[in-house]
Amino acid sequence: MTDGMKDKSLPLLRVQNLSKFYGRTMGCHEISFELGKGEVIGFVGESGSGKSTLLNCIAGRLATTNGSVFFNSSDGFIDLCRAEEMLRRKIARSEIGFVARNPAEGLKMDISAGGNIGERLMANGMRHYGQIRKIARQWLETVEIDIKRMDDPPSAFSGEMQQRLQIAANLVTDPKIILMDEPASGLDVSVQARLVDLLRKLTARFSLSLVLATHDPIMARILSHRLYVMKDGRIVESGLSDQIMDDPREPYTQLLVSSVLTPG
Ligand code: ADP
Numbered sequence: 684m685t686d687g688m689k690d691k692s693l694p695l696l697r698v699q700n701l702s703k704f705y706g707r708t709m710g711c712h713e714i715s716f717e718l719g720k721g722e723v724i725g726f727v728g729e730s731g732s733g734k735s736t737l738l739n740c741i742a743g744r745l746a747t748t749n750g751s752v753f754f755n756s757s758d759g760f761i762d763l764c765r766a767e768e769m770l771r772r773k774i775a776r777s778e779i780g781f782v783a784r785n786p787a788e789g790l791k792m793d794i795s796a797g798g799n800i801g802e803r804l805m806a807n808g809m810r811h812y813g814q815i816r817k818i819a820r821q822w823l824e825t826v827e828i829d830i831k832r833m834d835d836p837p838s839a840f841s842g843e844m845q846q847r848l849q850i851a852a853n854l855v856t857d858p859k860i861i862l863m864d865e866p867a868s869g870l871d872v873s874v875q876a877r878l879v880d881l882l883r884k885l886t887a888r889f890s891l892s893l894v895l896a897t898h899d900p901i902m903a904r905i906l907s908h909r910l911y912v913m914k915d916g917r918i919v920e921s922g923l924s925d926q927i928m929d930d931p932r933e934p935y936t937q938l939l940v941s942s943v944l945t946p947g
Pocket residue numbers: 705708709710711728729730731732733734735736737
């Protein structure tokens with residue numbers, strides 16, 4: 684693909700036949716899908732089904748074994764699996780957000796909350812201190828963190844606040860796509876709903892183009908337009924979220940859905 688290709692009809696992301704093996708262990712196998720602008724798609728499946736492997740391959744944090752990850756970047760429609768390292772890093776830093784399950788992976792725990800947001804802006808070339816602080820303050824408000832906490836380090840925050848901060852630190856650079864790997868599953872059940880609610884507000888307000896991985900079919904349905912059900916590294920079923928949840932075709936999906944509908 685050439686640099687000149689910035690066709691508006693191209694999807695933001697086109698993953699083709701992506702496979703990842705860890706030695707002889709399959710992480711994920713022959714995954715293909717597209718993500719359009721403003722779309723939220725959810726990968727749902729139980730632990731070990733390959734969700735994290737897939738997200739890490741898309742983000743370039745893991746080398747793929749096979750397949751392509753075409754990304755409609757400001758440098759053209761580029762296969763990130765084959766792009767030159769410098770370009771891939773630049774794109775990953777400025778145009779792709781990654782929210783990890785564990786906030787400590789995406790945050791510096793000992794620098795201030797405002798500093799965690801500001802650092803991303805500086806990494807993308809912003810220099811004006813007053814401007815950086817102003818934007819950081821706005822983002823703390825957007826993710827419902829009291830701005831009085833701006834100079835506190837995330838190590839002093841609850842897990843759920845840390846997660847909200849990690850989300851702000853990722854959104855501040857206005858990435859074209861954002862990947863989230865089990866953003867709520869490290870949290871107490873009592874605060875998970877609040878985070879899901881915030882994510883729903885953010886996806887609507889900013890028309891986020893989001894790939895979400897979760898083992899929780901309810902969260903997947905609330906946030907996603909389309910769902911991909913994963914089992915043993917493969918996609919076993921896909922479709923509109925409501926259709927998958929209300930009328931699952933595959934026995935595995937039926938089991939997954941019934942497990943959240945059955946009390947106990
Ligand atoms: P999920 O995120 O859905 O829980 P993963 O992507 O973590 O699934 O795992 C998919 C498969 O790949 C599992 O069988 C898992 O044991 C294996 N796997 C994941 N990471 C590694 C690794 N670093 N080395 C070897 N096998 C791995």
